[in-house]
Amino acid sequence: MPVILKLILAQGMLGLNNGVFYAMLSLGLAIIFGLLKVVNFAHGALYMTGAFVALILYSYLGAWLGLDWLHIGFWPALVISPVVIGCFGMLMERFLLRPLYRFDPIYSLLLTFGVALVLQGVFVNFFNVSGTPYPGQPAALRGIVNLGFMVFPKYRLFAIVFSILVCLAVWFVIERTRVGAMLRAGTENPDLVKAFGINVPLLVTLTFGFGAGLAGLAGVLAAPIYSVSPLMGADIIIVVFAVVVIGGMGSIMGAVVSGFALGLVEGVTKVFYAPAASTVIFFLMVVVLLIKPAGLFGRQG
Amino acid sequence: MQDAIPTAGVDDIGVPKPGRSRAAQAVLWVLLIGAVLLAPLWLYPVFVMQLMCFALFACAFNLLLGFTGLLSFGHAAFFGGAAYIAGYAIQTLGLPPLVGILLGALFSAVLGYLIGSLAIRRQGIYFAMITLALAQIIYFLALQLPFTGGENGLQGIPRGSLFGLVDLNGSLAMYYFVAAIFMAGFLIIYRTIHSPFGQVLQAIRENEPRALSLGYNVDRFKLMAFILSAAISGMAGATKACVFQFASLTDVHWQTSGEVILMTLLGGMGTIFGPVVGAVAVVALQFQLSGIGSWVQVVIGLIFIACVLVFKRGVIGELARVLGVTSV
Numbered sequence: 001m002p003v004i005l006k007l008i009l010a011q012g013m014l015g016l017n018n019g020v021f022y023a024m025l026s027l028g029l030a031i032i033f034g035l036l037k038v039v040n041f042a043h044g045a046l047y048m049t050g051a052f053v054a055l056i057l058y059s060y061l062g063a064w065l066g067l068d069w070l071h072i073g074f075w076p077a078l079v080i081s082p083v084v085i086g087c088f089g090m091l092m093e094r095f096l097l098r099p100l101y102r103f104d105p106i107y108s109l110l111l112t113f114g115v116a117l118v119l120q121g122v123f124v125n126f127f128n129v130s131g132t133p134y135p136g137q138p139a140a141l142r143g144i145v146n147l148g149f150m151v152f153p154k155y156r157l158f159a160i161v162f163s164i165l166v167c168l169a170v171w172f173v174i175e176r177t178r179v180g181a182m183l184r185a186g187t188e189n190p191d192l193v194k195a196f197g198i199n200v201p202l203l204v205t206l207t208f209g210f211g212a213g214l215a216g217l218a219g220v221l222a223a224p225i226y227s228v229s230p231l232m233g234a235d236i237i238i239v240v241f242a243v244v245v246i247g248g249m250g251s252i253m254g255a256v257v258s259g260f261a262l263g264l265v266e267g268v269t270k271v272f273y274a275p276a277a278s279t280v281i282f283f284l285m286v287v288v289l290l291i292k293p294a295g296l297f298g299r300q301g
Numbered sequence: 302m303q304d305a306i307p308t309a310g311v312d313d314i315g316v317p318k319p320g321r322s323r324a325a326q327a328v329l330w331v332l333l334i335g336a337v338l339l340a341p342l343w344l345y346p347v348f349v350m351q352l353m354c355f356a357l358f359a360c361a362f363n364l365l366l367g368f369t370g371l372l373s374f375g376h377a378a379f380f381g382g383a384a385y386i387a388g389y390a391i392q393t394l395g396l397p398p399l400v401g402i403l404l405g406a407l408f409s410a411v412l413g414y415l416i417g418s419l420a421i422r423r424q425g426i427y428f429a430m431i432t433l434a435l436a437q438i439i440y441f442l443a444l445q446l447p448f449t450g451g452e453n454g455l456q457g458i459p460r461g462s463l464f465g466l467v468d469l470n471g472s473l474a475m476y477y478f479v480a481a482i483f484m485a486g487f488l489i490i491y492r493t494i495h496s497p498f499g500q501v502l503q504a505i506r507e508n509e510p511r512a513l514s515l516g517y518n519v520d521r522f523k524l525m526a527f528i529l530s531a532a533i534s535g536m537a538g539a540t541k542a543c544v545f546q547f548a549s550l551t552d553v554h555w556q557t558s559g560e561v562i563l564m565t566l567l568g569g570m571g572t573i574f575g576p577v578v579g580a581v582a583v584v585a586l587q588f589q590l591s592g593i594g595s596w597v598q599v600v601i602g603l604i605f606i607a608c609v610l611v612f613k614r615g616v617i618g619e620l621a622r623v624l625g626v627t628s629v
Contacts, residue, residue, distance in 0.1 A: 039426045099610060105426050106372045107609050110566065113559060114605030121598030238555065242434040245427060275445050282438045286419060289431065293422040 001149060007271050010150040015267015016260060017156050017225065020163040021047070023259025024218040025240045026247065027167060028211035030255040031174070034187045035207045038097060038108040044237025045116040046085050046212050050219020051134070051228045052123055053081040058136035074138045074224070081220045082213040089212025093205050116233070123230035131227030159221050166217065167256045174252055183207060242285045248298015258296060322626040329574045329629055333487075337480050346476040347544065348588065353483040354541040355584050359564040359576035360490050361533035366562070367571035368494055369526045370506030374429045374558050375416065375436025376534050379409040381553030382439050383535030384542035388455040389448055391543070398461045398469060402482065402539040409535025410528050412439070417527030421520050424509075436558060443553045454549035458542060475544065482540050486533050491573060493529065502526050506571075534561075563601065566608045569615025572629055578616050 025043055032040050040046075054077040062070030072080070092115060100107045141155040174180035185193045186203055194200045226232060240259075247258030262281050269280045276283075288296060340349045358380055365371045383405030391401040420431045443449045450456065460469040469475045493499050501522050504512040513519045542548045551557060560583060568579025583601075590597045608615070614622060621629050 037426075039430065096606065096610065103613070106429065107613070109372070109426055109429060110562065111606055111609045113562075114602045114609065117559070117602030117605060118599050119602075121595055121602060124595040124598065234555070238433055238437050241430040242437075245423075245430055245434065279438050279441045282434050285431070285434055289419050289422050 004271075006149050008268055011267040011271045012264050013147070013150065013152055013156075013267070015264045015270070016160055017263070018266060019260040019263020020159050021218050021222055021236060021259075022240055022243050022263050023167060023256045024163055024214055024221075025236065026243045026255040026259045027170060027252065028214035028218075029240065029244055030247075030249050030252060031170075031183075031214075032208055032211040033249045035183060036093075036097070036101075036108075036204055037105055038112070039105070039241075040208075040211065041109055041112040041237065042092070042115040042119065043112075043211075043215050044233030044235075044240065045119040046089065046215040046233070047219040047222070047236065048123065048228075048230060048233030049088070049119055050081045050085045050216030051223040051232065052127070052219075052230075053077065053084050053216065054136065054220040054223045055132060055134050055228045057081070058134065059132075071136065074136045074220070077136065077220050077223075078217070082216040085216025085219070086209040086213030089215075090205050090209035092212075093208035097208070098201070098204075116237075120230050120234060127228075127230055129230060131229030131232075133227045134223035137224040155224055159225065163218075163221065164260075166214075170214070171252055171256070239281055242281050244295075245285050246281070246288045246295060248295020251297045254295070254297025319627075321624070322628055325621070325624060325626040325629050326573075333574065333577065334484075337484065341473065341476050346472045350476060350479045350544045351541070352581050352584050353479055354537045354544065355561075355564065356577040356580040357483050357486045357540075358534050358537040359561055359568065359580040360487055361530045361537065362561045363565045363570055363572075363576040364490055364493065364502075364533070365526055365530040366565055367569075367575075368499065368506060369502045369523060370509075371421075371523060371527070372429045372562070373420070373432040373527070373530075374555070374562070375432035375434075375439075376531075376561050377553050377555060377557035378416065378436035378439035379413060379531040379534040380538035380541075380557060380561070381443065381548065381551075382412055382538070383409045384538040384548035384552045385443060385449055385455060386535075387539035388458045388542045388548040391461060392455060392458045393448070397463070397465070398478075398543050399463060402536060402543065405539030405542070406532045406536040409538070410532035412535075413528040413531025414524070417524050417531070421523050421527070433555060433558070436553070436555065440550070440553045440555070443550055449548075452550065454547055455542075456547045458546045458548070460543060460546065469543075479540055479544060482536065486536055487577075489529075490533065494573065498522070498525070559605075560601070563605055563608070565615075567604065567612075567615055569618030569621075572615065572617040572621065574629060575615050575617035582616070 025047060029040060029043055032038060054074070057072035057077050057080060058074075059071070061072060062068055096111055096115070097108055100111060137155055141158050143154050144151045145154050145157060174183060182193065182198055182203060186198075186200055190200050193203075222232070243258055243262050244255065246262065247254040249255070262284070265284065266277055266280055270277045337353070358376070362373070362376050365373055386408040387401040387405035390396045390404045391398055396404070416432060416435045419435065420428050423431060444451060460475060462468045463474075463478055467474050467478075469478055501512065501517055504515070504517070505519055505522060509519055538552060541552070564579035564583045565576045566579065567582055568577065569575030586600070587597055590600060612619070617629060621627065
């Protein structure tokens with residue numbers, strides 16, 4: 001195999017790895033936006049908090065409780081953290097966002113921006129800005145696998161496969177189940193759904209909690225790959241916003257596909273011109289805005 | 302139909318009282334001009350210059366958010382971008398400070414044209430996200446380009462002299478130079494708001510489809526407002542670079558975009574004097590709280606949440622409602 005092709009495949013795999021997080025975060029944003037018409041600026045901060053919950057469970061909780069032997073590992077964190085973040089999201093929706101629905105949606109955006117600042121500020125105070133490595137990576141996922149064109153860390157491969165499964169599961173729930181049907185109906189016409197006797201405010205709270213939980217899950221998944229830093233949410237959310245503008249927030253599949261695809265593009269860009277890798281997604285957004293302003297999968301609204 | 306953004310003068314006011322409004326406006330003008338002229342008697346001049354730069358930035362931002370109804374989340378690109386351009390022009394090209402500041406404003410106007418014409422292709426919340434993402438390109442350029450000094454930014458920008466006559470290294474000379482720029486920018490914004498052009502902008506804010514159906518080229522007006530706002534933001538940023546003698550990554554960071562939103566919101570969006578009050582409040586708060594380190598960010602976030610939830614009109618907007626006056 002030619003060297004350049006090998007290089008492209010290798011960087012593509014690493015890019016796909018970032019795409020995991022773009023996809024999961026834009027999926028959550030799209031679900032929340034669909035029903036609430038709210039763009040959750042705090043989504044990055046929730047992702048960051050999710051990673052910190054995993055770190056705290058492993059490294060700090062035991063010491064805080066005086067039980068030095070206690071290290072709650074990766075697998076339990078994969079369940080606990082999304083639940084914690086989901087509950088936080090539901091509280092946030094119920095008490096902070098709900099009073100704002102009758103106002104212009106920019107107020108909701110500004111509110112979630114405020115929440116993001118608070119979360120980031122709190123973690124900056126208690127943890128190092130430069131990041132703390134997560135030591136709880138499960139033993140079964142340590143080591144590397146040979147993919148033929150490159151050796152790839154086992155954990156990263158797991159993250160890619162796991163997130164694809166999560167995205168497919170979410171798609172299945174929304175498109176093929178009764179709860180998903182309620183959610184889609186609520187997106188189309190909340191008043192009519194209410195008239196059918198469905199508790200729409202509860203549905204909204206649960207949806208926000210679910211979207212937030214996805215961000216928390218992505219955070220746990222990210223913890224062993226990147227070091228856990230209070231700034232990791234702010235760094236990613238702006239890219240995810242661009243991903244969402246490119247994909248259009250109209251469709252669940254659109255969000256997922258554009259997330260993975262743009263991660264791939266970003267990775268491959270590193271092969272050709274490394275300094276452009278951090279901005280290539282923004283430039284692609286410009287191109288999409290010029291030729292298809294509603295986004296690749298979006299509907300003009 | 303959602304409730305519109307509550308701004309002074311459009312809601313909750315029964316019978317307008319033009320006489321009282323004129324009186325209130327006169328009082329605020331006297332207070333503003335008095336404060337600008339006399340502040341260095343009591344306060345450290347560099348601090349007041351910083352206040353004026355951010356106040357002008359917030360007023361320029363308010364022209365867009367408060368008077369056109371467009372939420373830009375990328376205004377740091379104009380503020381900080383112009384700071385870098387002015388710094389480069391003065392330091393490396395050896396141009397006089399006034400020329401540097403004007404070049405900075407010109408740069409931001411051009412950048413405003415580019416970013417604005419892309420962002421107005423989408424509305425509302427998308428507009429905010431697009432401006433944020435585009436401003437991030439400017440941030441990375443400021444980080445990576447060869448002449449921006451990377452992480453350090455531009456340092457040691459000389460203050461120079463005005464028309465070769467007045468040495469700006471003296472702090473009072475610099476102070477009144479900055480005060481003149483602030484008042485000029487403030488007057489441009491004031492005149493714009495009260496011009497027929499400004500009236501159309503407010504019509505777009507109130508009801509865009511209606512303005513469109515009345516035959517106004519809405520996109521063109523939005524773009525013009527965006528460019529003007531960007532240019533004056535640039536003027537503010539370039540002036541700040543001259544005052545502090547450096548341009549840094551903080552100036553182009555998204556948090557600066559967030560801060561200018563908070564200043565406008567806290568002072569009262571859609572009011573004339575509100576952003577000045579908001580800017581003074583936020584800058585003074587950061588100064589007072591600098592001892593508690595990164596808790597400042599938490600406080601700023603909490604003020605954001607409080608403003609959005611219970612204080613949507615801001616200081617001046619709330620004051621106007623209580624007094625029953627408009628256009629302050």
